[in-house]
Amino acid sequence: MTGLVDHILHAPAWAVLGLVGLIVFAEDALFVGFVIPGETAALLGGVAASRGHVSVLAVITTVIAAAIIGDTVGYEIGRHLGVRLLHLSIFDKHRDRLDDAQAFLARRGGSAVFLGRWVAFFRAVMPALAGTARMRYPKFLAFNAAGGIVWGLAVVLAGYLAGKSYVKVEHTAGPIAAAAVAAIAVIGFVVWRVKKRHHQPADEKVPSLT
Numbered sequence: 001m002t003g004l005v006d007h008i009l010h011a012p013a014w015a016v017l018g019l020v021g022l023i024v025f026a027e028d029a030l031f032v033g034f035v036i037p038g039e040t041a042a043l044l045g046g047v048a049a050s051r052g053h054v055s056v057l058a059v060i061t062t063v064i065a066a067a068i069i070g071d072t073v074g075y076e077i078g079r080h081l082g083v084r085l086l087h088l089s090i091f092d093k094h095r096d097r098l099d100d101a102q103a104f105l106a107r108r109g110g111s112a113v114f115l116g117r118w119v120a121f122f123r124a125v126m127p128a129l130a131g132t133a134r135m136r137y138p139k140f141l142a143f144n145a146a147g148g149i150v151w152g153l154a155v156v157l158a159g160y161l162a163g164k165s166y167v168k169v170e171h172t173a174g175p176i177a178a179a180a181v182a183a184i185a186v187i188g189f190v191v192w193r194v195k196k197r198h199h200q201p202a203d204e205k206v207p208s209l210t
Contacts, residue, residue, distance in 0.1 A: 009047060013054040020045035020059065021066040028070035028127050029077070037120045038067070039155055046159020056160050064152035067117070071127040071144045078131025085128055097121050105129050110143040117147035 011019065020041045027038035042063045049056035078085055091098050101122050105112040113130055116122035130140050 009044060009051065009053070011048075011053070013058070016045060016048050016054045017058055017062045021062040024063050024066040025070035025073075027124055028067065029073035038070075038123070039120065042152065042155040043159035043162075046156040046161075047163035049156070050160045050163025056156065059160075060152055060156045063156050064148050067148035067152055068145050071113075071148065072141070074125075074127030075131040075135075075137070075140055075144075078128030079134065080131075081128075082132055085132055091125075094121065098125060101125050101129055102133075105133060109135070110139050113140060113143040114147040117151045 023041035024038035042059075045054070045059040045063060046056065048054055049059050086098065101112075101116070104116070104122070105126065108115065112122075113126055113135075116126035127140075127144065
């Protein structure tokens, strides 16, 4: 993961866009989100933009396009492989979460495609599950595009603003203080996520509109 961070943050503009776009695309189309979440790549793309390595607009456009196209490929894989897809060995260790994703899709339909983009596991499998469930493509595309646009904007801009804030602290208080602030922020976020998941009832761990 450190190598990926270094490559994205120090690569020329064309390489940043290519690497970020490829990871975001592959997360949904090829299920690599189990290893490298596309969200991580999109955040790092935003940070790279904050450092002036690449245009933030170019990163946003690349991430949104890759997300929408990757989801479409995932949808087609699900539509053509059908139930055989659900028995792939890649899902053996995630069978319960896959069942949750299927149940969520059955309850929410298109909304599950939109909301699923905000949960790493769902983001990787929801397009294929929608294809397997034979959701109409125009409906899938509408929710897929909406989710890709909102998610892409939010994640890239979060990385961009975080990078700007880091640089500001570094210039004001020095690199050690900036690193300390970044470490505290990361630790705080991790603790918050762990506590939230620990106290969250099992039946509420699937996103819901209600």
